[in-house]
Amino acid sequence: MGLFSKWLKIGKLEDLPKRSCFQHKNKAYAVFKLNEEVFVLDDVCSHEYSRLSEGEVWDHEVYCPKHGSRFDIKTGEVINFPATRPVKTYEVKIDNGEVLLKL
Numbered sequence: 001m002g003l004f005s006k007w008l009k010i011g012k013l014e015d016l017p018k019r020s021c022f023q024h025k026n027k028a029y030a031v032f033k034l035n036e037e038v039f040v041l042d043d044v045c046s047h048e049y050s051r052l053s054e055g056e057v058w059d060h061e062v063y064c065p066k067h068g069s070r071f072d073i074k075t076g077e078v079i080n081f082p083a084t085r086p087v088k089t090y091e092v093k094i095d096n097g098e099v100l101l102k103l
Helices: none
Strands: 007-012 019-024 027-034 037-042 061-063 070-072 078-080 092-095 098-102
Touching (some): 037 092
Antiparallel strands (some): 027 037, 061 070, 070 078, 092 098
């Protein structure tokens, strides 16, 4: 763990929907629950401003609601255009049923 990293509580695993947005300070994070795993990405598409937390989820991909770019929820990698840059992913852990995000 880095000197300045800290873990923020997102919520209980059992209460998380399939997709949601977590806000901390002035930043929005897209939170995706796939089975019993949780993944967190930047909430804004790398192509143009649009909330990924509002996109459709199929398997382990999220579709940007504005232009249809697809991103791998697990890695943040771009799967199809018009986006060409990945979105940042964040480390997540589950501790006693609580989902924690590492910043």
